[in-house]
Amino acid sequence: MSDTKPRAASLLVQNTRTRKRNAAETRFRIYGRLALGLGIVALILLLSSIIGDGASSFRQTFVTLDVELAEDRLDRSGTRDIDTIKKVTTFGYAPLIRNALAVEMAGQGIVIDGLSPKDAADIISKEATAKLRNFVIANPDLIGTTQSFRFLANGRIDGYYKGRVTLQTAVLDSNVSVEQLRLADALKAAGVLKVQFNRGFLTQPDASDQRPEAAGLGVAILGSLYMMIVVLCLALPIGVAASIYLEEFAPKNRWTDLIEVNISNLAAVPSIVFGILGLAIFINFAGLPQSAPIVGGLVLTLMTLPTIIIATRASLKSVPPSIRDAALGVGASKMQAVFHQVLPLAAPGILTGTIIGLAQALGETAPLLLIGMVAFVKEFPDAPPDGFFDPASALPVQIYNWTQRSDPAFVERASGAIIALLVVLIVMNTVAVILRRRFERRW
Amino acid sequence: MPLIWIFASLLALGAVGYAMGRRRAVAVAGGDARRLHSLPNYYGLNVLLAVLVPSFGVLFAWMLMQPMLIEHSVAAGLPAVTAEHTLVMSDVRRLAEGLKTAIAQGAMSGDDMRALATGDGTIRAALAAVGVALGSEVEPVVLIAAQSYLAKTQTGDVLRTIVVITLAVAGFYWAMGQTNTAFRARNTVERAVLVMLMAAASIAILTTVGIVFSMLFETINFFGQYQIADFFFSTTWSPNFRGNSQLGILPLLWGTLYISIIALLVAVPIGLYAAIYLSEYAAAKTRAIAKPLIEVLAGIPTIVYGLFALVTVGPLLRDYFAQPMGWGESGSSVMTAGLVMGIMLIPFVSSLSDDIINAVPQTLRDGSFGLGATKSETIRQVVLPAALPGIVGAVLLAASRAIGETMIVVLGAGAAARMDLNPFEAMTTVTVKIVSQLTGDTDFAAPETLVAFALGLTLFAITLVLNVIALIIVRTYREHYE
Numbered sequence: 021m022s023d024t025k026p027r028a029a030s031l032l033v034q035n036t037r038t039r040k041r042n043a044a045e046t047r048f049r050i051y052g053r054l055a056l057g058l059g060i061v062a063l064i065l066l067l068s069s070i071i072g073d074g075a076s077s078f079r080q081t082f083v084t085l086d087v088e089l090a091e092d093r094l095d096r097s098g099t100r101d102i103d104t105i106k107k108v109t110t111f112g113y114a115p116l117i118r119n120a121l122a123v124e125m126a127g128q129g130i131v132i133d134g135l136s137p138k139d140a141a142d143i144i145s146k147e148a149t150a151k152l153r154n155f156v157i158a159n160p161d162l163i164g165t166t167q168s169f170r171f172l173a174n175g176r177i178d179g180y181y182k183g184r185v186t187l188q189t190a191v192l193d194s195n196v197s198v199e200q201l202r203l204a205d206a207l208k209a210a211g212v213l214k215v216q217f218n219r220g221f222l223t224q225p226d227a228s229d230q231r232p233e234a235a236g237l238g239v240a241i242l243g244s245l246y247m248m249i250v251v252l253c254l255a256l257p258i259g260v261a262a263s264i265y266l267e268e269f270a271p272k273n274r275w276t277d278l279i280e281v282n283i284s285n286l287a288a289v290p291s292i293v294f295g296i297l298g299l300a301i302f303i304n305f306a307g308l309p310q311s312a313p314i315v316g317g318l319v320l321t322l323m324t325l326p327t328i329i330i331a332t333r334a335s336l337k338s339v340p341p342s343i344r345d346a347a348l349g350v351g352a353s354k355m356q357a358v359f360h361q362v363l364p365l366a367a368p369g370i371l372t373g374t375i376i377g378l379a380q381a382l383g384e385t386a387p388l389l390l391i392g393m394v395a396f397v398k399e400f401p402d403a404p405p406d407g408f409f410d411p412a413s414a415l416p417v418q419i420y421n422w423t424q425r426s427d428p429a430f431v432e433r434a435s436g437a438i439i440a441l442l443v444v445l446i447v448m449n450t451v452a453v454i455l456r457r458r459f460e461r462r463w
Numbered sequence: 464m465p466l467i468w469i470f471a472s473l474l475a476l477g478a479v480g481y482a483m484g485r486r487r488a489v490a491v492a493g494g495d496a497r498r499l500h501s502l503p504n505y506y507g508l509n510v511l512l513a514v515l516v517p518s519f520g521v522l523f524a525w526m527l528m529q530p531m532l533i534e535h536s537v538a539a540g541l542p543a544v545t546a547e548h549t550l551v552m553s554d555v556r557r558l559a560e561g562l563k564t565a566i567a568q569g570a571m572s573g574d575d576m577r578a579l580a581t582g583d584g585t586i587r588a589a590l591a592a593v594g595v596a597l598g599s600e601v602e603p604v605v606l607i608a609a610q611s612y613l614a615k616t617q618t619g620d621v622l623r624t625i626v627v628i629t630l631a632v633a634g635f636y637w638a639m640g641q642t643n644t645a646f647r648a649r650n651t652v653e654r655a656v657l658v659m660l661m662a663a664a665s666i667a668i669l670t671t672v673g674i675v676f677s678m679l680f681e682t683i684n685f686f687g688q689y690q691i692a693d694f695f696f697s698t699t700w701s702p703n704f705r706g707n708s709q710l711g712i713l714p715l716l717w718g719t720l721y722i723s724i725i726a727l728l729v730a731v732p733i734g735l736y737a738a739i740y741l742s743e744y745a746a747a748k749t750r751a752i753a754k755p756l757i758e759v760l761a762g763i764p765t766i767v768y769g770l771f772a773l774v775t776v777g778p779l780l781r782d783y784f785a786q787p788m789g790w791g792e793s794g795s796s797v798m799t800a801g802l803v804m805g806i807m808l809i810p811f812v813s814s815l816s817d818d819i820i821n822a823v824p825q826t827l828r829d830g831s832f833g834l835g836a837t838k839s840e841t842i843r844q845v846v847l848p849a850a851l852p853g854i855v856g857a858v859l860l861a862a863s864r865a866i867g868e869t870m871i872v873v874l875g876a877g878a879a880a881r882m883d884l885n886p887f888e889a890m891t892t893v894t895v896k897i898v899s900q901l902t903g904d905t906d907f908a909a910p911e912t913l914v915a916f917a918l919g920l921t922l923f924a925i926t927l928v929l930n931v932i933a934l935i936i937v938r939t940y941r942e943h944y945e
Binding site: 041042044045047048049052053054055056058059060062063065069070073257259261264265266269270278279281282283284285286288289291292295296297299301304305306322326329355382383384385386389390392394405416419423431435441442445449 | 527660664733743764769771809810840873894916922
């Protein structure tokens with residue numbers, strides 16, 4: 021009786037060749053996993069870098085001050101005549117804010133050595149005087165009273181609370197001093213300066229190079245919306261009509277073949293080429309205005325058409341021929357069969373394709389650069405239809421614009437704008453997926 | 464009449480036409496729709512189409528032609544100052560717009576406008592009052608041109624309204640007159656609809672023609688001012704807006720190719736292996752999660768990748784690779800743009816290859832397994848060779864994407880045109896130069912601007928060839944297994 025223990029592993033011994041082959045198998049599988057992992061890691065890295073940079077742009081540093089709207093500065097005549105009041109430029113409002121801050125500091129007992137009143141007032145955005153002036157012009161009756169205002173803090177001060185600016189970098193920075201940061205800290209401790217949700221980022225227009233704190237997406241969002249309206253109104257009917265023709269009526273001939281090749285090629289033409297087309301045809305030839313949403317919309321329509329046509333044809337193709345045969349069998353004409361039976365059944369697929377096409381168009385940048393949408397636009401466009409011809413910006417172009425500016429605060433703005441853009445895209449794609457899940461029929 | 468009112472009245476007339484046409488048809492049939500050739504709706508639709516189609520067609524054609532014709536006739540009246548021609552015309556247009564606003568807001572009557580004189584500052588003051596800012600005092604020539612521009616535009620607008628409305632009304636009466644029991648309304652309407660469908664399908668061809676012609680004319684213009692051989696074979700790119708530019712495409716093509724190759728080196732292995740893993744190995748659950756995640760990459764706009772390259776990848780590569788190794792000091796480099804573009808192309812390669820691998824018939828795999836091959840051997844020696852043409856097509860499509868990509872290279876690759884082998888140097892591409900030559904102040908007579916059209920045409924030609932080859936390969940491959 022030998023007391024051999026039962027072996028844990030199989031009796032089978034792999035020869036070298038099999039072992040090699042199995043190792044190769046394992047390696048191959050690992051490569052596959054690695055590739056997949058790399059792709060997903062890239063996605064996570066991309067999103068986290070953007071969100072990490074941009075999330076803070078939805079919060080902003082504000083300073084709340086009680087400003088005395090002194091009559092002797094704003095309306096010496098005392099007549100409240102709007103033209104006299106308008107004569108006071110934004111420079112004339114600066115002392116009001118300076119005084120208000122001085123009063124506040126005295127009230128809180130804040131004393132910072134080596135900080136002149138003018139430097140102290142510089143912690144408030146240069147946009148504040150314009151805000152004050154607009155308020156006074158809108159409410160001339162309130163001159164002489166004291167009102168409470170929430171002003172944006174200067175971009176550097178805002179950066180201090182977001183980690184872009186530190187006491188060390190402030191020493192080297194000509195735009196902000198250590199004393200100013202100390203003052204900001206003191207004001208924060210007193211509750212005058214707060215970091216709050218920044219609604220202006222989504223509603224206000226763009227601001228100049230010097231005022232990153234005031235820059236907003238309002239005009240860009242409106243411009244993008246206008247363009248999407250144009251794209252939807254043109255690309256959907258034209259795309260559906262073209263698909264119906266190609267899928268249901270087109271005879272098999274050279275012309276049809278040419279159209280088909282054209283559509284698949286157009287889907288792969290670089291987007292910048294569409295920009296050149298827009299510049300040459302819509303602006304230089306047809307004389308449409310530069311930077312106008314109508315031109316952007318037309319260019320994006322041409323770009324989106326292939327996407328919509330391909331999606332529509334796929335969903336028309338998925339409607340079984342028996343439906344058409346049944347309709348024809350009870351006496352419908354071909355046109356009636358298509359419009360009354362096939363099209364309604366294909367509608368969910370068409371809608372999904374359209375939404376995906378719109379989402380693509382919304383994120384497209386390159387062609388818009390060429391048709392002049394990079395221009396600095398501070399005015400909101402009018403209501404449609406006139407607004408379609410007014411200068412406007414667009415979300416992706418605004419992002420590009422901000423990346424070209426020197427102040428690092430604009431990187432935060434650009435990333436924040438991307439978050440806004442991605443949220444819209446996610447919503448659109450989710451709607452598309454839900455539509456497909458809910459209404460798609462399997463035959 | 465403002466445009467919106469023309470639109471509204473045409474639509475209203477169309478709606479009335481529909482209702483009346485329908486009622487008329489029922490009336491001629493004595494209330495018995497069975498005596499009609501078609502359903503009553505078709506008689507209504509017939510009137511609707513007769514009202515809308517010709518009038519809208521003429522309206523759009525008019526809107527397109529009028530500005531051009533007026534501009535030509537006004538420009539002909541200007542003294543020959545061809546060099547600044549476009550600038551003068553834009554002055555004329557701006558002034559005319561301003562005067563129009565002034566009249567519209569009631570700050571000026573039409574007679575006031577015609578009586579305006581230059582030199583005393585009244586025009587600037589009058590226009591500033593309605594919110595139109597003029598740069599400098601208006602020259603007499605410009606004022607006269609603007610007045611005639613405005614007058615012609617107004618006459619044109621009135622004529623347009625009359626012609627369009629007349630057409631609509633004529634269409635209405637004509638179609639109403641056609642309505643009787645024997646009239647084949649359905650056939651007429653369906654034929655018209657079919658023509659419209661065909662027209663919509665032809666827009667694809669129009670677009671291609673538009674693309675080619677818009678670039679061709681300016682390119683011919685460009686080659687009139689610049690040697691064709693210099694453009695294609697010169698190795699220097701140094702545009703100079705004072706003239707004497709050297710505009711050789713080679714450095715740009717080099718940058719484009721270098722970046723595209725790096726991008727493909729990233730995207731093809733990762734995309735292909737991911738596709739193989741997803742289609743051959745992954746469990747249904749993994750596939751359900753991982754495939755959409757990879758496809759999210761495809762839905763992200765390129766500007767986002769551009770910012771990622773500019774803010775994250777560029778500085779990362781510079782600080783941890785290029786600077787320590789002494790390879791370069793620049794954050795924007797071929798490597799940055801190539802890597803990021805590679806990430807962008809991963810889903811493109813993987814979803815196309817996924818489709819292609821799935822199209823390889825299962826019988827081929829079963830045969831291979833039956834002979835004792837392992838899974839990886841089957842994939843490498845049976846599935847991939849069978850799928851190869853399709854995968855080549857996918858790679859070509861990805862290459863065409865990479866060559867035409869703009870935002871990533873604008874933000875990640877830099878603007879210096881050079882031919883260098885060091886991937887950590889900033890280089891530039893065809894698309895970057897198209898953007899930089901066509902944005903900002905452009906003068907469409909100078910070769911420095913026109914070169915962008917030649918670049919665009921070259922780019923279009925390259926991608927067209929790649930696309931067509933890829934499409935042919937993919938198409939024949941699909942037919943092979945169907």
